[in-house]
Amino acid sequence: MKRQYLIFVPDKNLNETNTEYADIINWGFEHIGHSNVFALNEEEAYILQNETPILDYINDNNESMIQVGEDSWIDSIEVKNIVYNEVKDYYSKLKDGQIKDMVSKILSILNISIQTGRNMYFFW
Numbered sequence: 001m002k003r004q005y006l007i008f009v010p011d012k013n014l015n016e017t018n019t020e021y022a023d024i025i026n027w028g029f030e031h032i033g034h035s036n037v038f039a040l041n042e043e044e045a046y047i048l049q050n051e052t053p054i055l056d057y058i059n060d061n062n063e064s065m066i067q068v069g070e071d072s073w074i075d076s077i078e079v080k081n082i083v084y085n086e087v088k089d090y091y092s093k094l095k096d097g098q099i100k101d102m103v104s105k106i107l108s109i110l111n112i113s114i115q116t117g118r119n120m121y122f123f124w
Contacts, residue, residue, distance in 0.1 A: 004029070005045040005068075006123040007106060008037040009113045016119055025071075025123050036112055038105045044098075045124065052099060054106060057086040058122075066122045073121045077114065084110045 008028040010016060016024065032039045040048065045068065049055055055066050061082045064072035074080055087107055094100040113120040 003042055004032070005040040005042075006032075006037060006121065007040070007109055008034075008123075009109055009116065009118050009120050011036055012116070012118075024121060028121060028123060036109060038102075038109055040102070044102060047099065048102060052103065053090060054087060054103065057083050057090075061086075064122075066124050068124055071121075071123050073119045074113065075119045077117070080110060080114050080120065084114060 006025070006028040008031075010024060010027050011031075011034070014024065014027050019027075028037055031037050049067060058064065058072075058074065059066055061079045062072065062074050062076070064070075064074075066072045074083065084107065087103060087110065091100065091103045091107060094103060109120060112118075
């Protein structure tokens with residue numbers, strides 16, 4: 001099986017406060033296909049990391065280092081809003097294609113995280 005990279009927001013049935021990080025990540029893998037889960041293959045992760053500024057927006061504002069081999073999450077509503085606006089601005093300049101589709105999914109998951117107050121996780 002090929003490696004998968006996840007960006008997700010657990011649904012309300014998972015209590016983030018009382019759940020171990022590994023179990024939260026497992027929830028993401030168990031729910032690939034859920035609207036709150038974006039599973040990327042190696043090529044897509046490479047594109048997102050090396051051909052877009054998305055991870056830079058997140059890392060710069062969240063003081064994280066998301067990259068292949070480094071996981072993180074966003075729990076601050078302020079950071080989520082800043083990142084959402086930066087990603088939305090970037091999205092508005094993209095032409096149709098694979099990158100725009102990926103960025104659209106990330107915007108959707110960011111929005112879910114903002115609206116629900118739940119953390120946004122990156123298993124990278």
